[in-house]
Amino acid sequence: MAEIRKIVGIEGQAGHPSLCVLPEIEKEDELFEIIWTLREEGKLTFEQIVQNCALAECENILKDLAKNGWLDVKGQSVELLPKGEKRARELVRRHRLSLRMFYDLFALDGAEAEACKFEHILSPEVTDSVCTLLGHPPNSPDGKPIPRGECCTMFRQEMKPLVAPLADLTPGEQAKIVFITPGSHSRLDRLSAMGVVPGSIVKLHQKRPSYVIQLGETMIAVDKDITKEIFVKKV
């Protein structure tokens, strides 16, 4: 992986929102991302990869990757080999984490273009730091799952996250809602009608026997699961 990270100072241009048009080795990265995403959607075939890839030399790169042991191509079937799997996973993780950071935390327009640049230059340590800072978010803003890293499963967190699930606050603490990753649409609709939207100040009242949160003068009792999906920044 080291050789990939040497490349710095790339001019990222955002074409198609999910495409990162970049020279040489990034073209490979690009393909790994497409393969990962297609596999998530359950439509990973050789043809689909070519269709989703904006690069002219797509097929050739795929063949090279296969030759070098990154992946296995048999007719339409494409499979990531262990080292390819690892590379794709880390790439997607960096991309989606960057997206979350730019989109939610910095509320930046053009988060996608920035994320494209970042995914190639983040080192594993920095990636885990970003992940911790954001409170190990499960999804990217477009709702796709962020592959978990070691930091997400580590028992002790050495770095205090800037953004954390509401469930992790100590009762009595106040925080501002940064983003919500809801389990269902109707859940989000209901909560938003009660004022639970990004930007609202929320206070965690108690955790046992049930979670109770307070927004302004409104007290709401909720399931624990819901408070895990509301990500907040302490104020």
Next chain:
Amino acid sequence: MREHGTAKHINRHGDLYKVLLIGNPNVGKSALFGLLTGTYVTVSNYPGTTVEVTYGNAVLNKARTLVIDTPGVNSLVPMSEDEKVTRDMLLSDRADVVVQVADTKNLRRGLLITLQLAEMAVPFILDLNMDDEARSRGIIIDQELLAEHLGVEVVKTVAIRRSGIDKLLRGIQHPRPSPVLVRYDDTIEGGIRDISALLPEANIARRAIALMVLSGDESLKGWLHANLQDHVVADIEKIRQATQSKFNNSLGYLINQRRMKKADEILGQVLSLHEAGKGSALAFHLGKWSMHPVYGLPILLAVLYLVYQFVGVLGAGDAVGFLEKTVFGEYLNPWMTKIVHFLVPVPFLQELLIGDYGLFTMAITYAIAIVLPIVGFFFIAFSILEDSGYLPRLAVMVNKIFKVMGLNGKAVLPMILGLGCDTMATLTTRILETKKERILVTLLLALGVPCSAQLGVILGLVAGISGLATGIWVFTLLSMMLLVGYLAAKVIPGEPSDFVLELPPIRVPQLTNILIKTLARVQWYLKEAVPLFLLGTFILFIGHKVGALAYIQKITDPIVVNFLGLPSRAAEAFVIGFLRRDYGAAGLFMLSKEGLLDPIQIVVSLTVMTLFVPCIANFFMMVKERGMKTALSMAAFIFPFAFGVGGALNWLLRTFKVSL
């Protein structure tokens, strides 16, 4: 789904001036309704007290007016059956003025509805209610500035103190649509434009309907199909899906988020915060302790103990003793006997009125001397609890247990209301979000929740034996409900819903509301129960005369005597228990007074009686809310189950020689 009127139905109530009350749950709409119309509708301190539309007549500003109270809503895109009722009122029934009632201290959420009313382009005014509570918390709203921002009349009231009503009455003479407009994302605005072009003329602006459609409002489907051809409805759905596909979050959420932002903008300009008064500190802490993981339980036990002392000891003991022994036993019944003997010389009629199964000596005595004082005391205690805001906090305590039964803490509200009256509580299941939950709660209410009348009689009965007897009865009921709930949750299809419940502030109950509410309920009890008591007694009397009672006792002896180990005459109590459980329980009460029941027999018979379907009225309500098939299957399960549990309990207590 086609029952909802179209624009053509608008003048259903003639040329009365129509005032529609709308607002978030628990903001005081019903209190205001009572003030405007002089008609009492139940006012309590928890969201979801009103689940149906209530109409009342009044003369306001010298005009004959129809005032309409509606269930509270958090959004005009409904999430449950009661919320749908309110939205449909706006959609199908044109009011001359909509009065949006908002809780001043929670204006942010009120404004979310204000903005939706603005989108609907209906003429309305905004009433900032509970202004006193907001002030005591240091929240001051600049009413003139708010009116300026919204472009509609804004008035302040404290409904329960009748303050500000004159201003409200002046305000409703000048309703206006609000010019405030929330701009959405361009893609959503495009969707609104495309859908609006396909919508029919309606009482509310097309833009508002288009926004409901985009928010994914399933409950609007019926109205769309009633007013549009199927292919147009399909086209609308396509536009919605195309718009939704451009976003990862639900459109409903994005739309609400945008409205919330607008509400915050307005609020930022009209709200000022000052130092809060000290008044609410104790109430605040009581509220906190009542759902504390450690203090919560002792508080619950203390509440139960007080209710028991008040209802079981004072009501069922002293008050019943006085009424039954002294008033009826020494005065009324002997007088009636004399009068009847004097006026009615026919022995048959004499027996019908004052015999063992006499309409006066049995039905009226049971209803007035035994059940009435008990329910009266219970209604007082219950009203105090309702108005204090304690009940929703119980939901916080029991949420986890309710999850076992496929429900969540929110279901505790209808279940507790069942202790007042199972029939009313069955209606209240409308506040629950999924069909599965509504069926489960209906079943559990019918099965195991004793209503006030019955509970009182039972408390009076078991209080006479021992704490252990009471414990066994309570434990059997709770464990059976848990078991049946657990199993039914497995069998009944559907998903449980999220636990999201708003907790009202703890308040000091208002004496006038307690009294009016208790009186209204006692009146209702008399109207509801006494005719059934008379009917039940009449059936028993006829049965006794033609020998059918003896016959029923003979055929039920294998069950009642052998299986349940009860005296043969207990069958009578069960027969009338089919009509009303409390009447049946009162029958057991009398049997026990005559010394015909030993402690085990009392516990067994009470358990069976409690597990019965509460009363005929409750059964009809089950049919109305859940449908004939569901209601019948529930009854078909409940009656054999009740006897089965009673038999098992009898066997257990006798085999292990439990002394009570």
